Amino acid sequence: MSSFVGMSRTVLDYGGRTMTTNVPHQIHLEESEMPTQWYNVVPDLPTAPPPPLHPGTHEPAGPDDFAPLFPMALIEQEMTPERYIDIPGEVLDVYRLWRPSPLFRAHRLEKLLDTPARIYYKYEGVSPAGSQHGV
Amino acid sequence: MELWGATVHSSPSELTEFGRELLAENPDHPGSLGIAISEAVAMCVADPNVRYALGSVLNHVLMHQTIIGEEALLQLAKVDEVPDVLVGCTGGGSNFGGLAFPFLREKMAGKMNPTIRCVEPAACPTLTKGEYRYDFGDSAGMTPLMKMHTLGNSFVPEPIHAGGLRYHGMSPLVSHLYETGMVEAISIPQLECFAGAMEFARTEGIVPAPEPTHAIAAAIREAQACKESGEEKVILTALCGHGHLDLASYEKYLSGEMIDYDLPDSAIAEAMESVPVI
Ligand SMILES: Cc1ncc(COP(=O)(O)O)c(C=O)c1O
Numbered sequence: 434m435s436s437f438v439g440m441s442r443t444v445l446d447y448g449g450r451t452m453t454t455n456v457p458h459q460i461h462l463e464e465s466e467m468p469t470q471w472y473n474v475v476p477d478l479p480t481a482p483p484p485p486l487h488p489g490t491h492e493p494a495g496p497d498d499f500a501p502l503f504p505m506a507l508i509e510q511e512m513t514p515e516r517y518i519d520i521p522g523e524v525l526d527v528y529r530l531w532r533p534s535p536l537f538r539a540h541r542l543e544k545l546l547d548t549p550a551r552i553y554y555k556y557e558g559v560s561p562a563g564s565q566h567g568v
Numbered sequence: 569m570e571l572w573g574a575t576v577h578s579s580p581s582e583l584t585e586f587g588r589e590l591l592a593e594n595p596d597h598p599g600s601l602g603i604a605i606s607e608a609v610a611m612c613v614a615d616p617n618v619r620y621a622l623g624s625v626l627n628h629v630l631m632h633q634t635i636i637g638e639e640a641l642l643q644l645a646k647v648d649e650v651p652d653v654l655v656g657c658t659g660g661g662s663n664f665g666g667l668a669f670p671f672l673r674e675k676m677a678g679k680m681n682p683t684i685r686c687v688e689p690a691a692c693p694t695l696t697k698g699e700y701r702y703d704f705g706d707s708a709g710m711t712p713l714m715k716m717h718t719l720g721n722s723f724v725p726e727p728i729h730a731g732g733l734r735y736h737g738m739s740p741l742v743s744h745l746y747e748t749g750m751v752e753a754i755s756i757p758q759l760e761c762f763a764g765a766m767e768f769a770r771t772e773g774i775v776p777a778p779e780p781t782h783a784i785a786a787a788i789r790e791a792q793a794c795k796e797s798g799e800e801k802v803i804l805t806a807l808c809g810h811g812h813l814d815l816a817s818y819e820k821y822l823s824g825e826m827i828d829y830d831l832p833d834s835a836i837a838e839a840m841e842s843v844p845v846i
Contacts, residue, residue: 460643468638471631474669475741477676482744483715486702491846494712502612502711504619510628518631532635536643537807541771543791550794551649552787554807555640555667556774564777564809565633565663566623 462533579604606708624660633666651804657782661739663808692725695753720839726829729817730778777809
């Protein structure tokens with residue numbers, strides 16, 4: 434089931450003309466539709482990115498070289514060959530404070546620009562911190 | 569942040585040797601992300617009970633932001649749309665990668681074919697003017713070396729208002745994608761970005777953070793090109809934060825005090841001398 438706010442047709446006034454479109458301003462997901470895995474693009478790439486190097490030996494850096502800086506669980510995620518990582522339950526609980534975030538169709542900006550393009554923006558300002566650095 | 573339990577120090581700070589050195593040279597030092605990272609790393613190395621929660625650049629941070637793109641894929645599917653162009657601002661690459669990577673997966677699988685474009689500030693043009701080399705992630709040379717587009721770890725960008733984009737390097741993953749032609753990059757000066765943000769605020773209502781004004785300006789450029797060509801492209805962008813904490817920047821813009829900075833090639837060449845020769 435889709436959950437658009439304003440599922441009824443949006444009517445815009447284009448300089449005297451009236452244009453009707455089926456795409457609402459806000460496009461929402463239900464809380465139950467929130468993704469529960471993060472995607473790791475690295476294993477899908479045609480060529481692997483060059484590895485980080487130890488600054489002294491210039492040999493590829495391993496988990497131990499990062500251990501003084503980062504928690505081991507994050508180092509594992511940094512180097513994982515898995516395509517998907519389950520998002521921990523505690524993180525999902527915090528995400529639910531504002532996620533899923535809305536996708537908006539910028540109908541009014543399109544009108545100002547008088548463009549045939551259709552502009553969508555994914556808005557992360559709904560997080561308590563006001564940006565994607567929400568957690 | 570302190571309300572939520574953190575103790576916040578402005579960098580460069582008096583807490584680390586590197587910070588003290590920089591402040592002794594220049595008490596009004598504008599700081600940079602590279603300098604702040606050096607100070608954070610110094611504190612981790614000094615205390616086994618301190619660890620660093622990085623906010624961008626590395627693979628795991630970009631991966632954590634992919635929920636943004638996964639949601640956007642589902643949302644666009646609800647309205648039967650497929651993007652032709654995807655634009656996102658890049659400081660260290662996390663909001664860009666977060667939106668773009670799930671769409672890149674679909675592109676690699678042949679299910680769609682969007683152009684994917686990074687947008688960076690003209691005052692800190694890491695991808696478009698930097699070199700693809702091994703460099704330190706911080707300014708004091710304490711991290712492992714990463715192959716990335718870099719302006720040189722000693723590069724201190726001019727104090728543009730998009731503070732989150734003032735980083736000498738770029739995510740090694742985004743750099744690799746740029747180097748292999750899987751994503752594009754452009755740079756835009758801040759006055760054009762704020763002009764675009766004003767148009768956005770006056771139509772869509774939301775006041776954007778200074779960082780995503782770059783993405784908005786790029787989306788506007790693309791929409792204007794569509795007006796010329798008559799193409800009905802679907803443009804997707806990441807409005808990765810609001811600007812309620814940055815109203816002083818808008819005041820500077822509105823009062824005409826905001827300026828664009830020239831970035832002479834000599835400034836980049838000088839900072840590139842700090843990059844180790846491997
Ligand atoms: C709102 C916002 N957008 C973008 C950025 C840039 O970081 P990244 O390129 O990792 O998204 C920052 C960084 O502080 C930010 O606060």
